[in-house]
Amino acid sequence: MDFNKIASNRIPNPFLQFNILTIHFFRRLFQNDMVSFEEQMQERVIGILSIIAIFSGMVAYLILAKYLLIPDTGNSWIERCVFITFCMLIMSFVAILEWDIMVPDERDHANLSPLPIKTSTIFLSKFASLCLFVGLFAISINAISTLSFISILPQAKSLGLLSILKYGIAHITTMFLVCLFSFLSNVFFIGILINFVGYKIFRRISLYIRTFFIIVYVLLFLFFLRLLLYGWENLSFLEKFITNQTSIRIIGKYFPPLWFTDLYESLLGNTKIPFHGSSKYVLISMGILIIGFFISTGIQYKNFLKKIDSSKAKNRFLKKVQSILTGAFDTIFLRNAVQCSIYYFYKKTLKSSMFHKMRIASFVALGIGIIPFQLAFNEILPKTLTGINKTMLSIPLIIYSFLLLGLRGVINIPIKLEANWIFQLTEGKNTRHYFLGLKKAILFNNIIPLFIFFYIFYSILWDRITAFNHCIFGLVLAVLIMEILLINYSKIPFACSYLPGKEKMQFLWLFYLIIFIIYINVITQIELILLKNPHIFVTYFLVIFIIILSIRFYQVFQIYNKNKIQYEEVVDPVMIGLDYKTPTHIR
Amino acid sequence: MLELKNLTKKFQVIPVVNDVSFSVKPGETVGYLGPNGAGKSTTIKMLAGLLNPTEGEILYNGKNIKKIIYEYKQKIGYVPENSEIYPHLSAFDYLMMVGRLRKIPKKKLKTKTIELLRLFNLSIEMDMEIASYSKGMIQKVLISSAIMHNPEILLLDEPLNGLDVTTALVIRDLVKKLSKKGKIIIYSSHILEIVEKICRRVIILHKGSIVADDTVSKLRNLMKLPSLEQIFDQLTVEEDTEAIANEINDIIRL
Numbered sequence: 001m002d003f004n005k006i007a008s009n010r011i012p013n014p015f016l017q018f019n020i021l022t023i024h025f026f027r028r029l030f031q032n033d034m035v036s037f038e039e040q041m042q043e044r045v046i047g048i049l050s051i052i053a054i055f056s057g058m059v060a061y062l063i064l065a066k067y068l069l070i071p072d073t074g075n076s077w078i079e080r081c082v083f084i085t086f087c088m089l090i091m092s093f094v095a096i097l098e099w100d101i102m103v104p105d106e107r108d109h110a111n112l113s114p115l116p117i118k119t120s121t122i123f124l125s126k127f128a129s130l131c132l133f134v135g136l137f138a139i140s141i142n143a144i145s146t147l148s149f150i151s152i153l154p155q156a157k158s159l160g161l162l163s164i165l166k167y168g169i170a171h172i173t174t175m176f177l178v179c180l181f182s183f184l185s186n187v188f189f190i191g192i193l194i195n196f197v198g199y200k201i202f203r204r205i206s207l208y209i210r211t212f213f214i215i216v217y218v219l220l221f222l223f224f225l226r227l228l229l230y231g232w233e234n235l236s237f238l239e240k241f242i243t244n245q246t247s248i249r250i251i252g253k254y255f256p257p258l259w260f261t262d263l264y265e266s267l268l269g270n271t272k273i274p275f276h277g278s279s280k281y282v283l284i285s286m287g288i289l290i291i292g293f294f295i296s297t298g299i300q301y302k303n304f305l306k307k308i309d310s311s312k313a314k315n316r317f318l319k320k321v322q323s324i325l326t327g328a329f330d331t332i333f334l335r336n337a338v339q340c341s342i343y344y345f346y347k348k349t350l351k352s353s354m355f356h357k358m359r360i361a362s363f364v365a366l367g368i369g370i371i372p373f374q375l376a377f378n379e380i381l382p383k384t385l386t387g388i389n390k391t392m393l394s395i396p397l398i399i400y401s402f403l404l405l406g407l408r409g410v411i412n413i414p415i416k417l418e419a420n421w422i423f424q425l426t427e428g429k430n431t432r433h434y435f436l437g438l439k440k441a442i443l444f445n446n447i448i449p450l451f452i453f454f455y456i457f458y459s460i461l462w463d464r465i466t467a468f469n470h471c472i473f474g475l476v477l478a479v480l481i482m483e484i485l486l487i488n489y490s491k492i493p494f495a496c497s498y499l500p501g502k503e504k505m506q507f508l509w510l511f512y513l514i515i516f517i518i519y520i521n522v523i524t525q526i527e528l529i530l531l532k533n534p535h536i537f538v539t540y541f542l543v544i545f546i547i548i549l550s551i552r553f554y555q556v557f558q559i560y561n562k563n564k565i566q567y568e569e570v571v572d573p574v575m576i577g578l579d580y581k582t583p584t585h586i587r
Numbered sequence: 588m589l590e591l592k593n594l595t596k597k598f599q600v601i602p603v604v605n606d607v608s609f610s611v612k613p614g615e616t617v618g619y620l621g622p623n624g625a626g627k628s629t630t631i632k633m634l635a636g637l638l639n640p641t642e643g644e645i646l647y648n649g650k651n652i653k654k655i656i657y658e659y660k661q662k663i664g665y666v667p668e669n670s671e672i673y674p675h676l677s678a679f680d681y682l683m684m685v686g687r688l689r690k691i692p693k694k695k696l697k698t699k700t701i702e703l704l705r706l707f708n709l710s711i712e713m714d715m716e717i718a719s720y721s722k723g724m725i726q727k728v729l730i731s732s733a734i735m736h737n738p739e740i741l742l743l744d745e746p747l748n749g750l751d752v753t754t755a756l757v758i759r760d761l762v763k764k765l766s767k768k769g770k771i772i773i774y775s776s777h778i779l780e781i782v783e784k785i786c787r788r789v790i791i792l793h794k795g796s797i798v799a800d801d802t803v804s805k806l807r808n809l810m811k812l813p814s815l816e817q818i819f820d821q822l823t824v825e826e827d828t829e830a831i832a833n834e835i836n837d838i839i840r841l
Contacts, residue, residue: 330693341687344680345673352675352716418671422732424637425665426688429657 025129049140057144081261088182095186138179170267184289191296211361218369252278342437363406390524411493594643605795618782619775621792664733668744674718703731722749
């Protein structure tokens with residue numbers, strides 16, 4: 001048999017390639033810079049989908065609960081619209097987590113272009129993988145919620161099995177389209193952005209846009225929760241808006257959830273809604289989004305082929321100035337070589353690793369998301385925003401606390417674990433300098449820039465001296481928090497292995513939340529007293545200084561002198577034994 | 588002098604390095620050879636202090652390296668077999684970081700870094716991220732980081748991986764020069780031709796144990812074989828290589 005002939009005559013099957021690539025891209029969607037499911041992928045995905053399913057089911061039940069008591073007078077489209085908005089929000093959040101993995105990137109291009117695969121197969125399989133991904137989440141969102149929609153609403157109750165099926169199909173179809181629309185809108189936006197500003201600039205601004213969207217979605221989500229818990233009652237502008245036929249007809253053209261609500265109602269045969277006819281925008285927008293996806297990815301693919309020249313020389317003058325400033329900074333603050341080394345390793349890793357930056361950004365976004373809650377909780381009116389009160393004082397405290405918590409978590413995650421041999425090989429006796437370098441890096445790269453921003457912000461609201469005092473108070477406290485968070489830390493940042501989940505958030509989150517609320521209130525109360533009596537500031541500084549000094553002494557004598565740098569984290573025993581063999585006095 | 592006494596390393600219960608003993612004097616360059624999985628890299632890692640031996644000890648100037656680990660580490664330069672390096676740093680940043688960790692004085696460090704990169708033809712790319720480097724360029728950075736502090740002991744594990752002919756020749760001459768200056772050099776490689784030219788003495792490892800330890804000329808006379816490659820084949824190759832090649836050829840034609 002002539003094997004050569006067979007091999008050369010073998011033509012790749014495009015359908016098989018499409019299948020393989022779709023699965024490949026689909027799997028890649030679970031391995032991005034925000035969430036990594038590389039280990040136990042199946043279990044983790046099932047876990048997350050189950051949480052979403054239960055949560056969506058609860059939301060649907062809460063929205064529709066009133067129809068268990070009051071009959072529907074034809075206004076249940078409002079609840080459908082609310083649920084559609086909720087689905088859009090969830091899907092947009094998922095899209096933000098996926099962000100730049102949604103469009104074919106340089107990695108795909110580098111790996112796939114040498115293979116005998118048509119460009120159209122790559123694009124189609126990418127699109128199919130996105131549809132699969134959306135489908136998976138759509139099933140999850142609607143798995144339990146569909147039951148509420150087909151059983152609670154009175155129209156459905158009185159009908160037979162076939163009609164209930166009709167309700168179910170209308171619900172599932174609309175919701176899948178809602179999810180797909182929401183997801184593709186984000187993909188379309190990223191595609192436009194990449195093509196408009198170029199991939200290089202996109203990579204630089206991507207983090208900020210992403211963080212902005214995370215904040216917006218967190219805020220919208222909190223607003224949504226508020227609507228669910230308290231209803232429309234004290235949001236008179238919304239109530240007026242819904243009842244006003246003209247305004248809702250106009251907004252029906254521009255507000256996507258209403259397009260899908262109309263589609264939903266049309267599928268159920270209900271045409272008596274004020275914005276009837278707006279479902280045509282669903283078809284138009286979906287068409288635009290799908291065509292837009294292929295055009296934008298096509299242009300991107302072309303741009304990759306051009307290869308951007310990244311070796312542009314830096315401005316010589318700027319380079320010299322930068323070198324002088326860096327030299328001066330090193331001489332003043334980083335006199336020890338090991339400290340200097342860790343400082344720049346931290347700085348450069350944080351600068352270049354999108355994964356680490358996104359983790360920190362999500363922590364900060366969570367902090368920022370809490371602030372409006374805090375403002376609403378304390379009923380702060382615009383007039384009192386300029387006043388010195390506990391709520392206004394708590395804003396930086398919440399942000400820097402979350403930032404430091406984020407940093408503490410993020411420094412545990414290695415950038416490339418296999419490369420840490422260089423630290424092991426060069427490890428010196430005095431490990432203290434490794435951690436001093438880390439603390440200085442956090443202070444100069446994260447804490448101080450944040451407080452400069454706070455100072456500018458509060459100088460606009462308050463007088464400069466109060467703003468300065470407020471920032472100094474926060475800065476000193478931030479240093480103390482950093483010291484506390486790093487008290488037992490004995491690793492090189494971004495270079496050692498770690499085991500996630502040691503905080504046991506799933507069990508202790510309520511405890512942490514309560515502690516955090518108490519902490520915010522106590523600290524702001526202390527600050528309020530200090531701002532009213534600035535002469536006590538000296539005592540405050542002295543107390544903080546003594547605490548920091550004690551921590552440092554503890555670290556030097558109990559940790560750094562006794563322990564080596566921990567390159568590998570030790571796994572907790574699966575079962576904790578009672579250790580009955582060791583005598584009690586030794587245990 | 589560097590001495591290995593009955594060095595054994597087991598992973599789980601399987602011995603990867605089994606009762607290995609030899610010593611290397613200052614100014615001596617030893618070729619450390621063996622087929623894949625023979626235990627060469629594991630021995631080198633133990634010599635670098637990155638792995639602890641299961642049994643046996645390593646002595647440097649008569650002292651167990653465990654007891655003088657920090658001082659010992661300051662004296663070694665190591666080029667690993669796998670080019671594991673932080674890809675987000677530039678060559679300049681990486682060498683500066685290593686130099687600082689090695690406590691090279693600030694003024695000397697910058698000059699050394701720039702000059703080494705210039706000599707290895709990396710001046711233009713020195714500010715680019717290592718992620719964009721070729722395998723050979725990464726190897727040049729690793730070699731620079733291993734020699735920049737003028738170490739007493741050089742542990743080279745496949746140092747010519749991916750290097751072009753010119754740089755390989757430079758490294759060959761450099762190793763010879765360093766050896767003349769009294770450095771202890773352990774050179775692990777598959778490229779027997781270079782080992783033959785650089786090292787007077789070779790140690791051949793097979794399945795974790797030493798099967799030969801002598802000068803190349805003595806081994807030639809002893810085994811009545813003209814080249815190091817044939818000696819190596821005789822000591823370590825157990826399979827019929829041509830038959831395996833034929834089988835592979837058949838499989839790829841399926």
